[in-house]
Amino acid sequence: MINLxxxxxxxxxxxxxxxxxxxxxxxxxxxxxQAHKEMFSLLDNNKDLPFAIKDQAIYYMGPSPAPNxxxxxxxxxxxxxxxxxxxxxxxxxxxxVMIGKxxxxxxxxxSIIKNKSIYLAAFGGCGALYNSKIKKVETIAFxxxxxxxxxxxxxxxxxCIVAIDSRGNSVY
Amino acid sequence: MQDFVNQLKDALIKSSLELDSSxxxxxxxxxxxxxxxxxxxxxxxxxxxxxxxxxxxxSKKTKIPMCQDTGMxxxxxxxxxxxxxxxxxxxxxxxxxxxLASEEGNFRKSVVSEPVFDRVNTKTNLPPIITYNxxxxxxxxVRVLLKGFxxxxxxxVKMLNxxxxxxxVVEAVLDIVKTAGGKPCPPxxxxxxxxxxxxxxxxxxxxxxxxxxxxENLDKRYIELEEEILRKINDTKIGSGGFxxxxxxxxxxxxxxxxxxxxxxxxxxxxxWADRKAQITYxxxxxx
Numbered sequence: 020m021i022n023l024x025x026x027x028x029x030x031x032x033x034x035x036x037x038x039x040x041x042x043x044x045x046x047x048x049x050x051x052x053q054a055h056k057e058m059f060s061l062l063d064n065n066k067d068l069p070f071a072i073k074d075q076a077i078y079y080m081g082p083s084p085a086p087n088x089x090x091x092x093x094x095x096x097x098x099x100x101x102x103x104x105x106x107x108x109x110x111x112x113x114x115x116v117m118i119g120k121x122x123x124x125x126x127x128x129x130s131i132i133k134n135k136s137i138y139l140a141a142f143g144g145c146g147a148l149y150n151s152k153i154k155k156v157e158t159i160a161f162x163x164x165x166x167x168x169x170x171x172x173x174x175x176x177x178x179c180i181v182a183i184d185s186r187g188n189s190v191y
Numbered sequence: 192m193q194d195f196v197n198q199l200k201d202a203l204i205k206s207s208l209e210l211d212s213s214x215x216x217x218x219x220x221x222x223x224x225x226x227x228x229x230x231x232x233x234x235x236x237x238x239x240x241x242x243x244x245x246x247x248x249x250s251k252k253t254k255i256p257m258c259q260d261t262g263m264x265x266x267x268x269x270x271x272x273x274x275x276x277x278x279x280x281x282x283x284x285x286x287x288x289x290x291l292a293s294e295e296g297n298f299r300k301s302v303v304s305e306p307v308f309d310r311v312n313t314k315t316n317l318p319p320i321i322t323y324n325x326x327x328x329x330x331x332x333v334r335v336l337l338k339g340f341x342x343x344x345x346x347x348v349k350m351l352n353x354x355x356x357x358x359x360v361v362e363a364v365l366d367i368v369k370t371a372g373g374k375p376c377p378p379x380x381x382x383x384x385x386x387x388x389x390x391x392x393x394x395x396x397x398x399x400x401x402x403x404x405x406x407e408n409l410d411k412r413y414i415e416l417e418e419e420i421l422r423k424i425n426d427t428k429i430g431s432g433g434f435x436x437x438x439x440x441x442x443x444x445x446x447x448x449x450x451x452x453x454x455x456x457x458x459x460x461x462x463x464w465a466d467r468k469a470q471i472t473y474x475x476x477x478x479x
Contacts, residue, residue: 038231038232038234038235038434040235040238053310080259081259081260081299081301082259082299083255083256083259083261083297083298083299084297084298084299084300085297086254086255086297089253089255092255092256092259092297092299093250093255093256093257093258093259093261093299094259095246095258095259097260097341098341098344098374098375100374120341120373120374120376120432120433121341121372121373121374121375121376121433122372122373122374122433140432140433140434142238142239142242142243142246142432143341143376143432143463144243144246144257144258144339144376144463144464144465145242145243145245145246145257145258146246146250146255146256146257146258146259146260147246147247147249147250147253147255147256147257148242148245148246148249150249150253150255151249151253165300165312165314166259166299166300166301166312178238178242180235180238180432180434190232190235190433190434190435191372191373191433191435
């Protein structure tokens with residue numbers, strides 16, 4: 020078990036290998052399909068992204084509503100492959116870590132190698148488990164997208180497995 | 192109507208929080224199989240299976256849905272020919288149950304009103320998908336899948352040649368499962384529909400998914416085919432979480448019906464391990 024503090028440095032990323040079990044601590048951003056589309060629309064119009072993406076982590080997730088006395092609802096990962104078309108450009112802009120579930124395509128793997136970044140797999144369907152790891156939730160942008168809004172989370176002991184390491188090795 | 196609505200609503204909310212004990216047992220058996228393996232793949236798959244079991248305990252305790260994708264309501268209605276309720280009343284009661292379950296159960300609002308251009312969220316998690324089926328007797332049975340789309344995106348239909356035989360069926364199913372790979376949250380549940388027309392095969396594949404656990408095929412050849420396909424899916428070593436362990440599927444069910452001399456329609460519906468089903472049987476009259 021490896022405990023990691025976000026944001027991850029390139030040295031830390033380099034030291035991680037596929038199948039390593041990690042626990043994330045600190046801040047990460049949440050974006051899925053429509054938030055990626057909106058971010059691309061900003062970039063295409065030469066506008067800034069809603070957050071400084073360099074060295075950051077994006078978690079592919081869309082939560083269920085928070086019940087009373089909770090800050091967020093169920094919040095497990097969504098299928099990463101749907102974000103494959105978007106990821107290389109964001110990695111080129113300095114995104115360091117992607118977190119989701121399931122395999123990525125060749126373009127993403129090549130971009131991971133080029134940018135020395137990393138892909139972590141969270142455990143699909145485990146939304147109640149991940150709920151217990153979230154300490155703070157902040158909406159950053161695209162509020163109108165409802166469950167697909169761009170969020171910033173503070174997480175503690177957030178469990179993942181290294182699925183594609185910075186050398187392009189993959190568990191899939 | 193309140194009695195029916197409360198029963199169905201409660202079953203829907205419960206299904207978002209708890210799995211049927213038979214599915215939990217299959218997950219526990221998968222865990223035992225993985226514990227005997229020594230590979231890195233199996234160790235990672237074991238972490239996933241342990242997390243799934245921990246997640247299920249947490250969702251039951253905290254009432255936070257086990258998965259954030261509380262799905263689309265995929266509703267299968269069996270109406271006895273002697274049942275006294277009108278279709279209009281049944282439909283109204285089902286929609287009301289889904290509406291209340293979405294609100295009270297804190298379901299994610301995952302439905303958009305139009306698929307291509309606007310994709311505006313309906314903000315109600317409605318409409319449900321409802322299919323009606325007429326059966327013998329006087330009972331009304333409503334079965335609902337909370338159908339997540341990580342797995343739904345991995346379903347497939349293939350129109351096989353009439354001479355494809357068992358080998359063609361096995362190959363087509365494995366093709367669809369391998370293409371799905373680690374995407375649909377394995378260990379998966381697999382429903383296969385054979386025969387009918389293209390859309391009937393798709394319907395049958397969902398009926399196979401929601402088949403009662405104590406019901407099996409009447410034709411022994413199809414039981415053997417289910418077992419063979421389950422074995423071969425597990426041989427793919429996609430594994431829990433896609434990490435390459437020895438369990439990729441929890442069960443395979445097949446439903447089959449008559450078809451045309453020129454074809455062999457095949458459909459595969461995949462569900463994630465979070466095989467969420469609600470079911471009620473109602474004998475009385477649903478008053479308006």
